[in-house]
Amino acid sequence: MATLARANRRRGEVEAVIGGERRILCLTLGALAELETAFGSESLADLGARFAAGRLKAQDLMCILGAGLRGGGNRVSDEDLADMAVEGGIAGAAA
Template sequence: MTNIHRGEIAAEIGGEVRVLCLTLGALAELEARLQAGDLAGLAERFADGKVSARDLTAILGAGLRGGGNAVTDDDLARMSVEGGLRGAAEIAARLLRATFGEAA
């Protein structure tokens, strides 16, 4: 069960419903991986809705690990996501909104 007040969402990834959460550690991982500099830079990077496949992998991977899933980005790259690429983008958008609010 997810707790939206903690920024958690649920999504079907790899044939399982999994919890994703951008914890403080997951956000730090994203800042470093995407060279965003800080949280404001990270939010700005995704504010216009343009994301690369690398961005999606980084967001979903960090969210999965933040949600307690022992999944590497390589593992994630081999998993199916409900709805394919569009589904992955929608999951990432839901996760960013749960973390940063509706402006994300």
């Protein structure tokens, strides 16, 4: 289900149209912990270094978007996300 509220940038929230609905994404502590586990990172610094390397795969983007969506209060599985279109493509997901 899509989030109806507007993104609060002070809390680090962003908006994206995913699956035809405007949704809020947020990298909460829980979302960051989910990403550490998904990528086998030992620390946030390791996670940041992986992202800074700029060699992300499509599966990596799904993990990041999924964690951000769940951090923003959206109930969406990675399997559901795999079938959703992102408005604006990769650039739209990164905006």
